[in-house]
Amino acid sequence: MSLLKLVNVSKTYLPDSHAVEALKKTSLEIKKGDFIAIMGPSGSGKSTLMHLIGCLDIPTSGKVIFEGKDVSSLSEAELARIRNQKIGFVFQTFNLIPRVTTLANVELPLIYAGVNKQERLKRVKEVINKVGLEERLGHFPNQLSGGEQQRVAIARALVNKPTIILADEPTGNLDSKTGREIIDLFTKLNREGNTFVMVTHDQEIAKSANNIIKIKDGEII
Amino acid sequence: MDFLELIKVSLDALRINKTRSGLTILGIVIGVMSVILLISIGSGLQTYITEQLEGLGGDSLFVFPGELSFGTDGGGTPGAGVANSKFTFDHIKDLEREAKTIKTVMAYIENNGTMGYKGKTTVTQVSGVGVEYSDVRDQYVTEGSFFSQSQYNSAKKVAVIGTTVVEDLYGQEDPIGKKLTISDQTYIVLGVLEEKGALGGVDMDNQVFIPATTAMRQFDMENIQSLWVQSISSETIPETKAEIEKILLKTLDEDEFSVLDTKSISGMISNILGILTAALGGIAAISLVVGGIGVMNIMLVSVTERTREIGLRKAVGATPKAILIQFIIEAVILSFFGGAIGILLGILGSLAIGQFFTTTVAPWSIILAFCVSAFVGIVFGVAPAAKASKLNPIEALRYE
Numbered sequence: 001m002s003l004l005k006l007v008n009v010s011k012t013y014l015p016d017s018h019a020v021e022a023l024k025k026t027s028l029e030i031k032k033g034d035f036i037a038i039m040g041p042s043g044s045g046k047s048t049l050m051h052l053i054g055c056l057d058i059p060t061s062g063k064v065i066f067e068g069k070d071v072s073s074l075s076e077a078e079l080a081r082i083r084n085q086k087i088g089f090v091f092q093t094f095n096l097i098p099r100v101t102t103l104a105n106v107e108l109p110l111i112y113a114g115v116n117k118q119e120r121l122k123r124v125k126e127v128i129n130k131v132g133l134e135e136r137l138g139h140f141p142n143q144l145s146g147g148e149q150q151r152v153a154i155a156r157a158l159v160n161k162p163t164i165i166l167a168d169e170p171t172g173n174l175d176s177k178t179g180r181e182i183i184d185l186f187t188k189l190n191r192e193g194n195t196f197v198m199v200t201h202d203q204e205i206a207k208s209a210n211n212i213i214k215i216k217d218g219e220i221i
Numbered sequence: 222m223d224f225l226e227l228i229k230v231s232l233d234a235l236r237i238n239k240t241r242s243g244l245t246i247l248g249i250v251i252g253v254m255s256v257i258l259l260i261s262i263g264s265g266l267q268t269y270i271t272e273q274l275e276g277l278g279g280d281s282l283f284v285f286p287g288e289l290s291f292g293t294d295g296g297g298t299p300g301a302g303v304a305n306s307k308f309t310f311d312h313i314k315d316l317e318r319e320a321k322t323i324k325t326v327m328a329y330i331e332n333n334g335t336m337g338y339k340g341k342t343t344v345t346q347v348s349g350v351g352v353e354y355s356d357v358r359d360q361y362v363t364e365g366s367f368f369s370q371s372q373y374n375s376a377k378k379v380a381v382i383g384t385t386v387v388e389d390l391y392g393q394e395d396p397i398g399k400k401l402t403i404s405d406q407t408y409i410v411l412g413v414l415e416e417k418g419a420l421g422g423v424d425m426d427n428q429v430f431i432p433a434t435t436a437m438r439q440f441d442m443e444n445i446q447s448l449w450v451q452s453i454s455s456e457t458i459p460e461t462k463a464e465i466e467k468i469l470l471k472t473l474d475e476d477e478f479s480v481l482d483t484k485s486i487s488g489m490i491s492n493i494l495g496i497l498t499a500a501l502g503g504i505a506a507i508s509l510v511v512g513g514i515g516v517m518n519i520m521l522v523s524v525t526e527r528t529r530e531i532g533l534r535k536a537v538g539a540t541p542k543a544i545l546i547q548f549i550i551e552a553v554i555l556s557f558f559g560g561a562i563g564i565l566l567g568i569l570g571s572l573a574i575g576q577f578f579t580t581t582v583a584p585w586s587i588i589l590a591f592c593v594s595a596f597v598g599i600v601f602g603v604a605p606a607a608k609a610s611k612l613n614p615i616e617a618l619r620y621e
Contacts, residue, residue, distance in 0.1 A: 056536060056614050077540040084538020095533045095618065099237045111226050112538040156537070 003163050003195060004030040004053060009062035009072075011048050022048040024218040025062065030164060035186070035196045037209035045218040046199050047168070053197055054089060054166045055082045067163065084112050088157025092169035094149045096141040102128070102152050103137045109160045127155040131185060147178035154185065158194070165189075167198040171205055183208045227543075231551040234523070242555060245519045249559025249597065250566065252509030253590040257567025257582065258574070259505045260589075263498025265571075265580035267491050274487035279455035280324075281357065282462060282482045284308070284448035284469070307477050308445040312469060316450070320464040322457040327351035328433035329449040332440050336429060337402040338390040345386055346428045347403060349436025349446075357451050365397040365412030368432055376434035380408040383426035384416045403429065406439060458482050502586065506593065512559065513597035520552050520605035531609050532617025545610035552602025553595060560594030 011023040023045045030036060030053070040046045051057040052064055055071055058079070064072045071082060083089075088109075096105045103124055110120045128134060131151040141149055150170060157165050167186070171179030183205055190196055198209060206212050214221050235242045286306035308328075316326045330349030335342050352370050355361045368379045380401050387396050401408045408431065417425035433445065452461035462480050469478050524531070531544060539547075564587055571580040 051615055054536070077542065080535060080538050080540040080543075083536060089536050091533075091618065095529060095536075097530055097533070099233055108534070109537040112534075112540075112543060160538075 001032045002029055003032055003067060004028075005063075005065040006049075006052065006059075007063040007065065009052060009059040009064060011045075011052065011057070012060045022218055023052070023059075026218070026220055028053075028213070028220065030195065030197060032163075032195055033190070033193060034211060035190045035209045036198070036211045036213060037206040038197065038199045038213050038215060039201070039203075039206055040215035044215045046215050048218075049215065050166060050168055050197070050199055053164070054087050055079045080112075084109055085160060086163040088160070088162035088165040090150070090153050090157050090165065090167040090170045092172040094141070094146075094153045094173070096149055096152055096156075098141050101138050101140055102133065102144070102155075105141070105152055106155045106159055108156060113160055123159055124155070127158045130158065130189070131155045145178075146174050147181060150174060150178075150182055151185070154182070154189075158189070164195045164197060167196065169199055169201065171200065171202065179205065227547055227550050228554070230547060231554050234527070234551060235554060238523075241519060241522075245515050245555050246559040246562065248512030248515035249509070249556050249594055250512075250563040252505065252512040252597075253560050253563025253594050254567040254570060255505035255508055256502055256590045256593070257564060257586050258570045259501035260498055260586035261567070261571040261580045261582045262574065262578070263494065263501045264583045264586075265575070265578065267494040267498065268581050269579040270494065271487045271491050274483050274490065279483060280452045280458065282450040282452060282458065282465065282480055283329075283486075284450060284465060285479050285481065286444075286447070286477060288476045288479055305477075306442075306444040306446055307473055308448060310445070312472065313445075313448065315468050315472070316448075316465060319468050320461065322453050322461045322464060324451040324453045325351075325353045325357060327353045327357060327449045327451075328445040328447075330433050330436040330440065330442065330446040332436070334403045334429070334439075336386060336390060338400065341390050343386065343389040343427075345383075347436065347439075348428060348430050349433035349439075350430050350449075351433055353451075354430060357449060360414055360417055362412035363415045364395075365410070368411055373432040373434055376432060376438055378406060378408040378435055379411045379431065381412045381414055381430045382410055383414050383424075383428045385424055385427035386429060387413055389427075401429070403431070403439060458484070502589075509590075509593055509597060513556070513601040516552050516555050516598060517601035517605060519555070520548060520602055521608070523551070524548065524605045524609040527609075528612060528617045528620040531612050532614045532620065535612070535614035536618065541610040544612075545606045548606030548609045549599060549602045552606070553598035556594045556598030556601075560591050563594065564590060 006026055006028040008025045008027055009023060010021065010025055013020045013022055026049065028049075038046050038049060048057070052059055055064070055066070056079075058064070058072050058074070062072070063070050066082060066086065071079065074082070097108070106124045106128060107120045110123060115123070128137060131154050133148060133151050133155065136144060136148060136152070141152070144152065170186075171182055174182065179202075186196055186198070187208055196209070200206050286308065310328070313326045313328060316323055328349065328351055332347050333344060334347040335344050352367065352373055355367055362381060365381075367381055368377070372379050380403070382396065382401070390396070390401070391399065396410045396413060399410050401410050414426070414430070431439070436442070437445070450461065450465060452458050462482060465480050534544060567590070568582055568587075571582045574580050
């Protein structure tokens with residue numbers, strides 16, 4: 001089943017007077033249960049590709065079709081809703097809110113989704129069990145190790161039962177052993193039916209994916 | 222995202238920077254407090270002076286020479302026409318004979334002089350009055366006697382003095398029958414008036430009363446300075462005023478006299494004080510605006526500091542509106558707390574000052590201060606909040 005389709009998508013940035021074409025007429029399809037790794041050197045356009053898949057940005061031309069619906073011309077508020085309901089983000093730098101606990105960090109997407117407190121607590125506990133941090137619910141990010149922080153971020157990405165989980169260099173700030181553990185967690189979650197799209201530099205990490213897409217100069221090769 | 226969650230998120234954010242939030246709140250506290258304090262001092266002054274003027278007697282009218290206008294247009298100067306007074310004892314007779322609503326008409330002369338007794342001196346107000354004074358002012362002698370009609374008619378150098386003068390000049394001595402010098406003239410003290418306390422900030426007991434006839438000689442006046450008229454009741458003031466004007470116009474020009482009653486005097490003064498109060502409030506409001514700028518400043522810093530957090534919130538589904546509301550609520554909480562504390566301190570401050578000086582905490586000033594502080598929060602919170610809501614999530618997440 002096709003979850004997301006990119007059809008002839010281009011993205012041009014206009015930082016100053018000269019245009020930069022970050023992505024050139026790229027097409028891509030993501031199916032349910034996929035584990036895709038996107039690889040490419042810096043400036044190859046892989047971040048742009050991630051942002052388009054993540055509905056953080058809209059293409060200059062071409063179409064982004066999410067579950068059969070064209071999202072390339074939606075308003076910012078509508079895109080926010082799709083990100084909230086359909087996409088889970090995992091970042092290289094974890095991006096946890098430092099002043100609140102694990103529980104509050106994980107429940108954040110549910111708050112924006114308007115889920116009531118009781119249901120939020122239930123769902124947070126569910127996903128926190130999946131990432132193995134039952135004991136850390138009341139801890140603040142600075143009381144957790146890097147691997148634990150990334151697990152919290154993964155729990156946050158999973159909590160609203162997203163269609164696709166996007167991971168941008170998820171192991172980039174972790175030592176190799178911890179990185180391996182995170183990828184193993186991805187593999188486990190992927191087997192449970194979650195769809196992953198991951199950007200990485202690391203060949204070893206990429207091997208865990210069942211499909212590797214290489215990108216260079218704004219084109220998939 | 223429900224409202225309670227938003228408030229919780231904002232409180233969390235504010236709690237993390239306690240000192241900063243506290244100082245920002247302090248700015249609003251000072252603004253709101255000074256608005257309430259200054260307005261309550263202003264309106265206290267207004268109430269005080271109005272009460273004191275009404276203490277002069279609701280049935281009294283004053284006839285001054287010249288055109289008097291206490292108007293807010295800054296027109297005439299009160300008392301400018303004193304030197305050119307054209308009032309004579311014939312006018313008093315005319316008024317007493319012709320008017321139907323007049324109880325008494327008394328010549329009234331006011332001046333300052335240096336009182337002396339056995340080398341001691343004191344500067345007091347010297348009032349030239351008629352024998353009716355005690356009844357008009359409801360103030361009687363407690364020792365000795367007031368001067369008589371015959372002493373008045375023959376302009377004898379006799380005086381009735383207030384208790385402060387007694388203390389200053391005679392101490393433990395009984396002043397009755399003793400000498401009293403006013404400038405270079407020697408008077409005999411006839412009586413001591415009962416204590417009245419202060420009126421409009423003036424010590425009413427630091428006064429010397431002499432016959433108006435004597436006063437005109439003492440101060441070298443050809444005409445009577447002013448007339449103090451008592452109407453038969455406080456209800457007949459307008460009729461009395463009309464009668465006085467009608468009778469005096471027979472011998473005087475329109476611009477040679479003015480009739481004022483205590484009500485219209487107090488109306489004019491409270492008018493002026495009302496403007497003064499508003500001006501004080503306005504000055505205080507400036508500090509509230511400065512406090513508001515403080516809120517805005519801190520909110521801008523907060524938005525910049527939390528750029529990544531805003532990016533993250535947007536990535537996980539916060540709409541621009543949710544971000545906007547979150548930051549406005551933060552600003553409103555700051556100014557709301559500041560407003561609440563400021564109101565409390567303002568009221569306490571007014572009560573404290575009220576121990577020495579009349580203050581009235583005007584309910585409208587509290588409502589005003591409250592609304593203004595909430596308004597300040599919204600107005601000065603909007604710009605930083607709008608900045609936050611417009612952040613591009615991608616750039617915000619990359620922000621170092």
